[in-house]
Amino acid sequence: MDVAHFESLQRYVGFGASQATCLEHFLPQARQHFDAIVDDFYTTLEAHPSANAAITGGPAQVERLKRTLVGWLNSLLSGKYDADYLTQHARIGRAHVRISLPQEFMFTAVNRVRSSLVRVARDLQGQDADATIQSVNQILDLELAIMLDTYRDDLTERVRTAERLSTIGQLAASIGHELRNPMGVTESSLYLLNQRLQALQVSDPIVSKHSNRIHQQVELCSRTITALLEMTRDTAPQRVRVRLSDSLARVLANRPPTAGVQLEQDFPSELTLDADPDQLDQLLSNLLGNAFSFVSANGRVAVSGSAQRGGVEFYVSDDGPGVPESNRPKIFDVLFTTRTHGTGLGLALCRSIVQRHGGEIELVTAVDRPLATGACFRVWLPSFGG
Amino acid sequence: MSTCDTHHAASACRLLLVEDCAELAENITDVLELEGYQVLLMGTAEGALEALKQETFDGILTDLRLPGMSGLELIRIVRRSDRTLPIVLMTAFAAREQSEEAQRDAALSVLLKPVNPKHLLTLVAALAGKRRKLSAM
Numbered sequence: 393m394d395v396a397h398f399e400s401l402q403r404y405v406g407f408g409a410s411q412a413t414c415l416e417h418f419l420p421q422a423r424q425h426f427d428a429i430v431d432d433f434y435t436t437l438e439a440h441p442s443a444n445a446a447i448t449g450g451p452a453q454v455e456r457l458k459r460t461l462v463g464w465l466n467s468l469l470s471g472k473y474d475a476d477y478l479t480q481h482a483r484i485g486r487a488h489v490r491i492s493l494p495q496e497f498m499f500t501a502v503n504r505v506r507s508s509l510v511r512v513a514r515d516l517q518g519q520d521a522d523a524t525i526q527s528v529n530q531i532l533d534l535e536l537a538i539m540l541d542t543y544r545d546d547l548t549e550r551v552r553t554a555e556r557l558s559t560i561g562q563l564a565a566s567i568g569h570e571l572r573n574p575m576g577v578t579e580s581s582l583y584l585l586n587q588r589l590q591a592l593q594v595s596d597p598i599v600s601k602h603s604n605r606i607h608q609q610v611e612l613c614s615r616t617i618t619a620l621l622e623m624t625r626d627t628a629p630q631r632v633r634v635r636l637s638d639s640l641a642r643v644l645a646n647r648p649p650t651a652g653v654q655l656e657q658d659f660p661s662e663l664t665l666d667a668d669p670d671q672l673d674q675l676l677s678n679l680l681g682n683a684f685s686f687v688s689a690n691g692r693v694a695v696s697g698s699a700q701r702g703g704v705e706f707y708v709s710d711d712g713p714g715v716p717e718s719n720r721p722k723i724f725d726v727l728f729t730t731r732t733h734g735t736g737l738g739l740a741l742c743r744s745i746v747q748r749h750g751g752e753i754e755l756v757t758a759v760d761r762p763l764a765t766g767a768c769f770r771v772w773l774p775s776f777g778g
Numbered sequence: 779m780s781t782c783d784t785h786h787a788a789s790a791c792r793l794l795l796v797e798d799c800a801e802l803a804e805n806i807t808d809v810l811e812l813e814g815y816q817v818l819l820m821g822t823a824e825g826a827l828e829a830l831k832q833e834t835f836d837g838i839l840t841d842l843r844l845p846g847m848s849g850l851e852l853i854r855i856v857r858r859s860d861r862t863l864p865i866v867l868m869t870a871f872a873a874r875e876q877s878e879e880a881q882r883d884a885a886l887s888v889l890l891k892p893v894n895p896k897h898l899l900t901l902v903a904a905l906a907g908k909r910r911k912l913s914a915m
Binding site for chain 2: 577587
């Protein structure tokens with residue numbers, strides 16, 4: 393939703409400057425009841441299993457959400473309904489998609505707030521009360537309009553990505569299947585050839601070299617196909633507690649930095665995440681693989697992280713050329729790549745893994761990171777206990 | 779049967795291979811025969827079931843995707859009468875269904891394609907050994 397559309401909706405419900413002022417005047421009185429409103433809101437939510445299922449972070453997450461709700465109430469009655477308001481409130485719709493809150497609970501939850509605010513407004517005198525109640529109703533309906541709009545946008549985007557992945561998945565699965573038999577034939581023919589040479593007592597360095605080379609290349613093809621299939625099957629993560637350092641060590645054993653490239657690690661050695669170990673490895677491997685391929689011969693790559701907001705946040709940054717502004721919106725898209733040998737699946741897979749974990753991934757401006765010049769990816773994955 | 783896991787006596791070990799890709803089937807047969815195993819090759823699961831009626835085998839290696847009946851269906855039919863016969867299911871794509879099947883079935887292993895000859899030989903030897911333990915139980 394853009395500002396113009398938001399303004400047109402305001403006109404539709406008859407919400408103008410006087411209604412905005414009315415709410416602004418109501419704020420000091422309403423604010424005294426915010427704690428009670430928020431408590432009521434979450435007590436009701438917790439009593440409903442299907443709504444409460446969206447809260448996976450336990451009491452700590454609820455405490456955070458309560459603070460967010462107080463902030464939302466303050467902003468709701470602030471009297472300012474501009475572009476900033478829209479941006480800030482649109483984020484709430486997205487957050488609901490992310491935690492998979494059933495959509496109907498947006499209405500029931502807003503209804504809960506509505507009842508509480510109307511009750512408080514009734515204590516105002518005469519005409520003030522009527523005008524305030526009407527303004528509260530109008531702004532809450534506008535709020536629902538924003539939430540629905542952003543919810544739909546995000547959902548559409550998710551469905552679109554899933555559809556593209558499913559098409560690619562079917563293609564990948566059939567290509568994968570078709571290629572695995574020829575590779576198996578190559579591999580076993582090579583084995584039989586070597587057995588034969590051994591029996592004939594032939595030992596030749598050039599034969600050995602090329603035999604090894606064929607073997608390695610078949611292995612490489614096999615790994616590529618496995619990654620492609622992995623990308624497209626939407627496996628629910630089997631989340632367990634894993635140390636970031638262990639995952640990183642596994643990834644680096646398979647994908648060591650290019651010679652000359654320095655890898656800096658800046659996170660507590662005991663930092664643990666609640667993630668599917670294979671998927672976490674894949675995520676780190678793809679992010680690091682990108683970083684290693686984009687930095688110069690003596691470039692630097694950094695992995696930093698810490699416990700944040702009921703989960704773990706980590707950054708993979710590098711001092712390479714960074715991502716041009718024009719590519720930024722597209723980098724997580726399936727099949728988008730700027731490299732000749734890129735598959736365009738790496739970051740799309742990263743996003744898919746993070747989404748399956750209910751986390752967040754974004755390309756950020758690395759101002760406060762050790763390597764501020766190149767690309768910097770921020771990943772946040774929620775923890776079990778919040 | 780109990781001699782099947784020892785390298786020297788692999789000649790006593792008779793395996794049924796079910797694979798529809800002719801070149802791969804021939805190569806796998808060669809790899810196994812080179813180690814001393816006896817191999818009977820069938821291109822379909824239906825053919826394999828016929829062969830199982832005629833003679834006994836010490837193990838089955840089967841592809842998942844076959845023309846007609848699938849490898850998984852073949853395994854289910856075989857299991858009705860023999861719960862410990864070692865079976866290796868070769869598949870290009872280990873889906874959850876097959877891994878779960880293999881978890882429930884101690885004598886079943888899943889081998890990911892492309893078939894690596896060394897993995898194959900290790901697996902066949904290990905399964906034959908396991909058959910001995912399961913039969914003794």
